[in-house]
Amino acid sequence: MRNNTAYINKVKAHILSHLNSFQHSATIYEASKYSIEAGGKGLRPLLLFTALDALGTDLDQGISAASAIEMIHTYSLIHDDLPAMDNDELRRGKPTNHIVFGEAAAILAGDNLLNESFNVIAKDQSLSAEVRIELVETISDAAGQSGMISGQMLDIEAEMKTASLDELETIHTFKTGALIKAPVTAACIIAGADEDIQSELERFSEVIGVLFQIKDDILDLEGNPELTGKNTGSDEKKGKVTYVSELGIDGAKQALRKKEEEAYSILNKLDDSIAVSGLREIVQMFAQRDQ
Amino acid sequence: MRNNTAYINKVKAHILSHLNSFQHSATIYEASKYSIEAGGKGLRPLLLFTALDALGTDLDQGISAASAIEMIHTYSLIHDDLPAMDNDELRRGKPTNHIVFGEAAAILAGDNLLNESFNVIAKDQSLSAEVRIELVETISDAAGQSGMISGQMLDIEAEMKTASLDELETIHTFKTGALIKAPVTAACIIAGADEDIQSELERFSEVIGVLFQIKDDILDLEGNPELTGKNTGSDEKKGKVTYVSELGIDGAKQALRKKEEEAYSILNKLDDSIAVSGLREIVQMFAQRDQ
Incomplete structure (x- = not known):
């Protein structure tokens, strides 16, 4: 388990190195980097590595998928914090992305982290093409209209009315559940479970x-x-x-x-x-x- | 060429069918659909199909890649039109996405089209895993920090100062050039040129x-x-x-x-x-x- 935790830092380093390697705008780079560095506890990568470990597979094989999921989690927070969404100025005690870089850069940095999440997987030569494309499918299923994005929209709409506990569970299943399930599915794909x-x-x-x-x-x-x-x-x-x-x-x-x-x-x-x-x-x- | 043009409609139909098939939020679906239907001339799909045709490859094989590129082009317009970006209320004579659905839904619908663009490619069982993952890499290279997103940021920053023609060409290369090159590269990948x-x-x-x-x-x-x-x-x-x-x-x-x-x-x-x-x-x- 201690070993799995160490891998969270490898994921952060991998993301930062990717962001730095292929880029043509200092602002996009700095804004994307800011939110990755301010990042959270890395629960989703930890879950992926722990599942991989349980399945007896080399943890290095999970770095690109864990990076992609963490990048998607981070982009969703940047966009969630925007004035048009939750309008939050602080996250974990630090100014939110749009407070530091302005709204336009925050929107684009969020877009960038989402876009690059799939690029990171595509560029991982240590995984077969079959595994990589299956990861892209699973993670985009979890992050998009079948999962997180629909959950975010339902959540915003639920604030305007009184949701029942059933509706609440549906919202959570999509909004946070999908991106907690994705690392486990990703680990199974990589391990060939x-x-x-x-x-x-x-x-x-x-x-x-x-x-x-x-x-x-x-x-x-x-x-x-x-x-x-x-x-x-x-x-x-x-x-x-x-x-x-x-x-x-x-x-x-x-x-x-x-x-x-x-x-x-x-x-x-x-x-x-x-x-x-x-x-x-x-x-x-x-x-x-x-x- | 007339045949290639007909394929633009196949692309639109393919995108709409995908948006309708896997979704859990009526708002996300309607907002994503709105901008796809309001969509442009389909120049990028046309370019992809014309290049495929030139290479003697069945045009059906290009539908998922052309759909992905058109979805990315569309999402970039939705986000570009936002108040924090260009603040446009009309596009091609129609109200922009955030005018119709509100800013939060427009941000999420843009995110959705970007996310689903890669999902559409991943789900295309008619292409090999190798071709699909190469398409994901090429298209995300063109759309992200190596291409369009950096171009958009540079463009916003250039408005605040006087850019030279050289700087202008750099901005265009990333902002619009990358997503005009991507369909051609995609066609070459699919055709195995x-x-x-x-x-x-x-x-x-x-x-x-x-x-x-x-x-x-x-x-x-x-x-x-x-x-x-x-x-x-x-x-x-x-x-x-x-x-x-x-x-x-x-x-x-x-x-x-x-x-x-x-x-x-x-x-x-x-x-x-x-x-x-x-x-x-x-x-x-x-x-x-x-x-």
Whole structure:
């Protein structure tokens, strides 16, 4: 697991080297680099490497796919923060991209990270053409109208009305779930995993995607603002429908525990075929995180 | 050539069918569809099919690549028109995307068309994995920081100072040239063209890319506003550096003729190996267009 974490830094270095290598605008380079460097905890790359590790495959083979997914996650945050979207001036305590570089550069830097994410995979000569094009398909499925982009739009539209918990789960499935499932599917493609194992691992990724979101909603109420970077109770103030607003704080915690158990039970089933200990740690990390 | 033109409609139908098939947000679907339907003359797909035809390859094999390039061209216009960029409310006489759907949906619909462009190629089972991944690489090279996106940023920055003709040519090479070259390279990849022929065809595409831009600048001064959809002399009013402002209208026309001759001379050289008559018509069309 410690080894997998080290790979998050390799991903960041790989992205920065790519951004620096093929470019003709200093502004696009600086703006793209800024948000990658300000980047998050690298949960999606970690998940990809941990799944690869569980499948017994060399982690180096996952660098381009993990880079692509992290670039897409980052571009979505840049565009989400724009005045026309969430209009956020700070992310993790740092000024957002458009505050530093202006709106035009932020839109283009976001476009750039999305575009280059597929370029990074295409240029990875260590993977076969078959694996690379399958990665492009899986990741663009997760990031586009079948996944994240539709989720973002549904989320914006849900703010204008009262969504039910069912609608909320649909939104999360697309908005955040798709890009939590993608690293797991990508790892299975790279490792050439058996169909049965892939389908169980994908079910696992769907469960921890929901778990991740429930935890997010709990942290919004009970988290330490210095760690989460958000004011406590901001969802409630905005009148957002969340797991906490629908189930109460105790109900949300119970739902979290249920998802935790569901995730462990899938891993127990897989224990005979693959090395699941790293994935167990991921469940713990998702459920116990304080930021 | 008439056959090639018919393929532009096949491309539009292919894009619309893709947009409709895999989606979970009616707004994203409608907004993406709106700009594709409002779409332009399909010059880039036409160029791709004409090059494929010249190389003696079945035009059906070019549909996914042509769709991807047209989707990328369309997304770039949606984002270009945004208030933070060119702030245009009309394009070809129709309200721009953000005027109809709002800024947030327009940003996301642009992101969607870019994302799905690579998905369309990945899903094309009629092409080998090798060809598909090479197309993804070539097209993302042309559309991203090595090409169009850098060109767009340089163009925005050039408006704040006086650019020289040299700087202008650099900007055009990236901003519009890259996505005029991409269809030609894509056709060569699909056809498995000889290296020599590919390199001549790419030089040809660079020449007609410049020709296209010179004609654009001439049309801005002498075009019929009802056909061009732009007020006459708008470049001059904005104080933009153009071929006309630098060379005068006669000098610009002379430069246009020179590029025309250069393009024909490349085609004459290629005449022994491939069927260049369609490409000759493209040169004529680019040089003589009135919109």
